Amino acid sequence: MTATLGSTPITAPGWTGKPRSGLALIDCDVHQIISKQEDLYPYLSRLYRERVEDQGMLLPGSGYFNVPKRAARSDLNTGCDANMADHNIHTIGSQYELLRSQHLDMWNVDYALLTGASVYPASVIPDPDFGAALCRAFNDWTMDTWASRDERFIVAISVSANDPQRAAEEIYRMAGHPQVRAIMLPTGSRMPYGNRFYHPIWQACAETGLVVGIHPGAEGAGMAGSPTGVGYPTYYIEVRMARPQMAMAHVVSFIAEGVFEKYPTLKLLVDECDQFWLVGLMWHMDADWKSLREQTPWVRRLPSEYVLEHVRVGSQPMLEPERREQFFQMLDAMHAERTLVYSSDWPHWDWDDPATTFPRMPEHLHQRVFSDNARELFGL
Amino acid sequence: MTATLGSTPITAPGWTGKPRSGLALIDCDVHQIISKQEDLYPYLSRLYRERVEDQGMLLPGSGYFNVPKRAARSDLNTGCDANMADHNIHTIGSQYELLRSQHLDMWNVDYALLTGASVYPASVIPDPDFGAALCRAFNDWTMDTWASRDERFIVAISVSANDPQRAAEEIYRMAGHPQVRAIMLPTGSRMPYGNRFYHPIWQACAETGLVVGIHPGAEGAGMAGSPTGVGYPTYYIEVRMARPQMAMAHVVSFIAEGVFEKYPTLKLLVDECDQFWLVGLMWHMDADWKSLREQTPWVRRLPSEYVLEHVRVGSQPMLEPERREQFFQMLDAMHAERTLVYSSDWPHWDWDDPATTFPRMPEHLHQRVFSDNARELFGL
Numbered sequence A, B: 001m002t003a004t005l006g007s008t009p010i011t012a013p014g015w016t017g018k019p020r021s022g023l024a025l026i027d028c029d030v031h032q033i034i035s036k037q038e039d040l041y042p043y044l045s046r047l048y049r050e051r052v053e054d055q056g057m058l059l060p061g062s063g064y065f066n067v068p069k070r071a072a073r074s075d076l077n078t079g080c081d082a083n084m085a086d087h088n089i090h091t092i093g094s095q096y097e098l099l100r101s102q103h104l105d106m107w108n109v110d111y112a113l114l115t116g117a118s119v120y121p122a123s124v125i126p127d128p129d130f131g132a133a134l135c136r137a138f139n140d141w142t143m144d145t146w147a148s149r150d151e152r153f154i155v156a157i158s159v160s161a162n163d164p165q166r167a168a169e170e171i172y173r174m175a176g177h178p179q180v181r182a183i184m185l186p187t188g189s190r191m192p193y194g195n196r197f198y199h200p201i202w203q204a205c206a207e208t209g210l211v212v213g214i215h216p217g218a219e220g221a222g223m224a225g226s227p228t229g230v231g232y233p234t235y236y237i238e239v240r241m242a243r244p245q246m247a248m249a250h251v252v253s254f255i256a257e258g259v260f261e262k263y264p265t266l267k268l269l270v271d272e273c274d275q276f277w278l279v280g281l282m283w284h285m286d287a288d289w290k291s292l293r294e295q296t297p298w299v300r301r302l303p304s305e306y307v308l309e310h311v312r313v314g315s316q317p318m319l320e321p322e323r324r325e326q327f328f329q330m331l332d333a334m335h336a337e338r339t340l341v342y343s344s345d346w347p348h349w350d351w352d353d354p355a356t357t358f359p360r361m362p363e364h365l366h367q368r369v370f371s372d373n374a375r376e377l378f379g380l
Helices: A037-043 A046-055 A089-093 A096-104 A120-124 A128-145 A164-174 A196-208 A236-256 A277-295 A303-310 A324-333 A363-378 B037-043 B046-055 B089-093 B096-104 B120-124 B128-145 B164-174 B196-208 B236-256 B277-295 B303-310 B324-333 B363-378
Strands: A026-030 A111-114 A153-158 A180-186 A211-215 A268-270 A311-314 B026-030 B111-114 B153-158 B180-186 B211-215 B268-270 B311-314
Touching (some): A046 A128, A096 A111, A111 A363, A120 A180, A236 B277, A311 A363, B026 B096, B026 B363, B096 B111
Parallel strands (some): A153 A180, B153 B180
């Protein structure tokens, strides 16, 4: 490869770049992406393959421009010029070798959670059978093309929330594979995910031990409503800023609907919605619960207790406080030693590398955030 | 009055209960509430009065139970038993004498912003003329029944966002009155308020010097969409938890749409949506703006700079951190010395009194939060 662009590991405070003892680094958000719709043809029934050939995948979009190169990192050493058309999220995100050499090997990643992305909008496609078929095809493609090639991969399978019963069937179909450790759903949805409509999905996850993942996607698209509680914003930056809002609504819903009482082993991972909203949410909801709990008597404990036991939050995009000590104040307030897991968001433009994103953390906290929290979450 | 219930001032750290030099206490959220729809009849045209007599005010609701007594404080000494049917938000919120004796005089309030509430849903009534007529009637009732009786009152007039031109007309009609210092809109809306649809309202506010107020109300009702970015939640506590989400969406929208560049003197007061979301919003949006500002080139400064210059946040409900020092860390991170104003939310059940809600603050910060920030905001 001709190195026209590229990055090399940066020696940041607190990061050695060398293997540590035990598990040192688990990345909870790595995207594998199909290069083209034809990748899924071998895994689709003839019926859907012919329809997709004729009319495309019909994945609903929300109509907001992203950054150039369809949101791909432009700093990667891919052998092609970053300005060329073939340097984009599809060519980059579909290459296992690139992920291996420029992420897994480079940073000594022990485990990487494959979180998909290509079929997130399947959850907001009107036809629940087609949505389920797209997820099933993508999962099979993922196992064949990615999981089987590297034992460092663990997989969050895609399911369509549009038909919880079909989603549960897909969970039972896939959960037996040792690399499958989670499901992944888009933030964009018709209802907050605690709603009883979705409980068959949570039941299947509880029974199989899969973590429930939520990741930005499909917001404002298809059957999902507007991406904010006050309608459709105008620009992409607003949709990004709506991610914590959607995360908050889902987490509040899981707690208020008693999902964690009904399924006491269920764990929730919220990726790529930033982090510090968790602080205000816990403080506010605890106070409100003290006054209002007669309305939701199945919520038997302080909401923050459910958060600390059941909810984990991905680190990317890691917020940048004005002053260094504020970073640690916020980590402390969110109980990062229990709630925060490292996520890179490979290979998107706003990814966070494990070395320079965080200031130097105490060894114990470093170990919790970069390894132990995720290890416990996924049973690694 | 027979004192069956009642509260007396509490001597809390940092609060003397005695007059200070200069303005000591400005309350930025006091509700005046009609006792019954007939209160507005003298201020409605015959056409609308007859319709309202026949079919009611048609104010859209969102279908979530609140606390008993229609969300009124039950600790007030009203002369009636708190368990009686006539102890509710309508009987309590419509009594000037009660507000005067048990709030304004009790706490030595220098100014109180009358924020209304009774006609917030006028903004999401389909018929824009009827919505505007309700607001106009409520404003006239407010001036006659409240503002004229106590010079400590300043008024946030109600306008309907449904027709920005008619809202602007109401602003120009009312802005000449020296007690009118703001408008008030509900959080519930069809679009984020930065949208260019609403700019005639902001232009009228900029030209007349009125502050733009936003307060929970009408979320999920009438023409407003769902109160979260992921659809309709199930329980009241979830709608309360959605308030910061809606506040975030509106503030982000004002900045991203360039409203503060277009109207450089415009000020925004966000009441009753809690506070600490402002911290993550500034940190996140500053970082995103650095990457994405080519998409919104009219946003010429760091988003946090617009926040610090243009956005003020009411203190109620004041979040309750786990530890005392976290309170001050958050106040510091949100630049409370510029952004935070005291709000009581009289006479709702979750009101915050000025003495016991806050821990003892340094004198300078106390003066900013309880007086100076609001004084500068409203030009008092």
